[in-house]
Amino acid sequence: MNYSKKIVEVIIEESVPVAIVSVGRPDIYTDTLKAAGIKVLHAISTPRHGQKAEAAGVDAVICEGFEAGGHKGFTELTTLTLTPMVADAVDVPVIAGGGIGDARGVLAVMALGAEGVYMGTRFMVTRESDSHSRVKQAIAEIKDVRTVSVPKDYMLARDLINGFTKEYLNMRQAGASNSDLKAFLNGHSQYHSQHLGLADEAEICCGQVAGLINEVKSAGEVINEIAEIINEKFEALHQRLSVFL
Template identity: 45%
Template sequence: MTNKITELFKIKYPVIQGGMIWVSGYKLAAAVSNAGGLGLIGAGSMYPEVLREHIQKCKKATSKPFGVNVPMLYPDIEKIIEIIVEEGVKIVFTSAGNPKTYTSFLKEKGITVVHVVSSVKFALKSEAAGVDAVVCEGFEAGGHNGREETTTFTLIPMVKEQLKIPVIAAGGVGTGRGMLAAMVLGADAVQIGSRFAATEESSAHSNFKKTIIDVKDGDTQLTLKELAPVRLVKNNFYNQIQELYQQNPTLEEIKDLLGRARAKKGMFEGDLDNGELEIGQVAGLIHKIKPAKEVLDEIVAEFNTVKALIASI
């Protein structure tokens, strides 16, 4: 499966694991990279020195390429970038910010840069900023999302039509069939988050992993658009948000309800009532917690089987 993305990252399969907060530690990143994909450490939920520790452990756990996902809206961003350079990380995915901010600096250090976008407009801005590829994340995705609510399978062909650099599809992809569909529409690779969140190597709490495999269609909703759109499982905290919206709240009132560390409380500590549980719509297709290698192998096998089946029609 050689294409622009496998050559860019020096990986076997065009499958990238999402750099999810509180979920994507070095164990998951190393497992995915060892299996032939590209593993990402999620820096968004790590203090700088914790990130350094994860990078160092990942380098010991795999000889394969891996990267770091950096949401630019988080504090300590300058220190995080400094550590990435110091530790010799070769691949960085940036998100939730202006791609111009660090792209030139990182590329001068010999780092491959990918930026996450949710619209054609920001995809074009990212290409102009000099990134090597873009991740186009649709409305189906878990975690922070675009306000436009454009679906992945609408977004991919529109971006592909406009850009010359490689396009990675994210949001709603968790199977080989989904991967093939995304690539038929123009994607050069897929980025998968939710399916890897429910793996043995994921650092998510066991309560959250069980919730993922219990989620059905309609059990998640995109909300908190006034702050940063996020897709949440409908739990007690989600219900509190909806009740607050009935009161036409101010931005400060929404921030007060969100408080601090809601995502940590839910996904990392396992508080299923009061925590923020971020997951994508594709969770309805996840039925079992498995090793990351097994998940990746199944995705690739299904991709190849369905591709061959379609070719024979």
């Protein structure tokens, strides 16, 4: 039994209310999940993918811009461009992800047509997160441009720049075989960073928004801060736009 099928069986058994599906066709598990009463959100990277997901019956689509962390498609559409494209192309709710880490990002994607936000890296660096403390600290300490796209067989991953990314990209440039690359990835996976704390020697998937994260907070503090600041940011934006009104 393949791994993803087993996961689907477990979440159905546990009555998980919402499933986020990515890296594959939207019609593989959607019917099975929805028959179990589970809402299905499918991650996409182009408007065409969004339309296919909608046709497959998903409840919402997640726009993953190129700046997002983790695994994504080979397209280079950023959240700023992808979100309005998808909002114009589908009728199901659109959720935006990639480059969102504070109230400013939330306000921006709402203006682009999103009805919700998908934040990964910001919540990875919270006290409740299962990520290893060394991983959280590594992200909180970085500044400026500290992520890179890492090509794999069938997708790209956006990772924190560290010893792992440098060695892996050097191996690819030197013409390492697929078997050697896979072996390296398996031996330096996110398990080794997120759970064992090898923050420099192993892969850490995170988005460009990592450069905005300066400290490890609680998830509640992140949400409350966004809720408190968003009205302030909206009012400031309204005043700036008043010359056009």
